[in-house]
Amino acid sequence: DYKTEIPICSNDEVGRLAKAFNIMAKAIAEEDMRKKEFLANVSHELRTPLSYVKGYSEAILEGVVQTKQSEQKYVKLIHREASRMERLVHDLLDLAQLEGEIYPLQKIPLAFSQVIEDTLEKYEPFLQEKNISLTTELNPEIIIEADYDRIEQVIHNIVDNAIRYTPAGGNIHIQLEQINEHDCRLIISDTGKGIPKEKLPFLGERFFRVDKARTRSEGGTGLGLAITKQIIHLHRGRLHFKSEEGKGTTVVIELPTLNGELEE
Ligand code: ADP
Numbered sequence: 406d407y408k409t410e411i412p413i414c415s416n417d418e419v420g421r422l423a424k425a426f427n428i429m430a431k432a433i434a435e436e437d438m439r440k441k442e443f444l445a446n447v448s449h450e451l452r453t454p455l456s457y458v459k460g461y462s463e464a465i466l467e468g469v470v471q472t473k474q475s476e477q478k479y480v481k482l483i484h485r486e487a488s489r490m491e492r493l494v495h496d497l498l499d500l501a502q503l504e505g506e507i508y509p510l511q512k513i514p515l516a517f518s519q520v521i522e523d524t525l526e527k528y529e530p531f532l533q534e535k536n537i538s539l540t541t542e543l544n545p546e547i548i549i550e551a552d553y554d555r556i557e558q559v560i561h562n563i564v565d566n567a568i569r570y571t572p573a574g575g576n577i578h579i580q581l582e583q584i585n586e587h588d589c590r591l592i593i594s595d596t597g598k599g600i601p602k603e604k605l606p607f608l609g610e611r612f613f614r615v616d617k618a619r620t621r622s623e624g625g626t627g628l629g630l631a632i633t634k635q636i637i638h639l640h641r642g643r644l645h646f647k648s649e650e651g652k653g654t655t656v657v658i659e660l661p662t663l664n665g666e667l668e669e
Contacts (some may be wrong), residue, residue: 409434418436446612450493450627454486461486484601498627500611503635510552510639514663518581520545520553524560525579528568533595536573543581547589548663555636562629563593563656569625570654586588589662600648608646609634 409430413423420578461479470476502508521543547555567577575596584590600608600615607613612627637644642660 443611447497450612451490454489457486458483458490472574474522489626492624493626493628496626500628500632500635502633503639506639510555512552512640513549514548515551515553515556516545517547517549517551517556517591517660517662518545520551520556521560521579521581521591524557525564531568535568535571537571537616538570538576539542539579540576541579543579544583544589547581549584549589549640549660550663551660552636555639559633559636559658560593562633565624566629567593567595567654567656568595571595575653581616583662584659586664587661588659591656591658591660593658594653596653599650599652599654600646601650602648605646605648611643 410427411423413420414425461483464470465476465479472478521541525539525541528539564577564579571577577593577595580590581593582590582592604615609630611631613630614625614627634644637658637660640660642658644659645657646654647657648654
């Protein structure tokens with residue numbers, strides 16, 4: 406529905422030019438739409454916790470809250486909402502920096518399996534707490550040229566989701582394999598609630614959540630996978646998702662590998 410479309414009246418050079426112009430105009434209009442939508446989402450996401458903070462603090466200030474105990478409860482709620490805003494602002498800034506390529510990535514040769522193992526160690530307490538088992542099958546020979554912190558962030562975002570959306574007693578399986586001479590594949594699958602097929606194409610879009618109200622209350626910003634997608638893109642990799650509702654979700658990442666040994 407863009408307004409600049411020109412009618413194509415011939416098949417010659419002018420006609421082809423008009424066609425190319427229309428394609429370009431449409432792409433610009435779509436980008437414009439996405440920006441407007443993003444801005445609307447950001448203001449909504451910020452306004453919600455902000456209005457809670459304002460409301461709860463007003464209740465305290467106006468003396469509506471009678472006991473010390475309930476005052477404590479309100480202060481806790483204010484703190485929770487402020488923390489959510491903090492996470493949101495942090496993720497927004499991070500995404501903007503990644504998309505604007507403001508800080509170049511610090512790419513160095515890394516033993517991929519080592520990065521994965523180091524990151525997973527931090528999850529042991531959460532896995533135990535939720536009674537989720539973790540199994541791995543990692544090829545130790547795979548070397549990637551990558552930014553350590555950013556790759557750690559990718560694994561963190563995906564494993565964090567896997568834990569969050571998998572009920573107690575479930576399993577998370579992580580596999581790292583070489584797929585051809587130049588690329589490796591990291592597969593992270595869970596036995597969680599899964600994602601409806603029709604929603605899969607939207608995964609990785611900013612603020613896309615399958616279940617808006619619930620996931621927001623569970624603390625996610627809705628930007629984790631958008632950040633993940635951008636980091637993978639900056640490493641010349643690919644990211645895609647497979648899922649079956651009620652059965653589980655699989656996240657697949659493909660990255661170029663380096664040939665040869667790591668320097669000690
Ligand atoms: P959030 O902060 O909401 O987790 P993400 O960008 O990390 O944001 O994920 C976007 C949405 O994708 C989530 O809200 C959730 O609905 C869905 N999702 C992501 N990972 C999984 C998973 N492993 N199982 C089920 N749903 C998932």
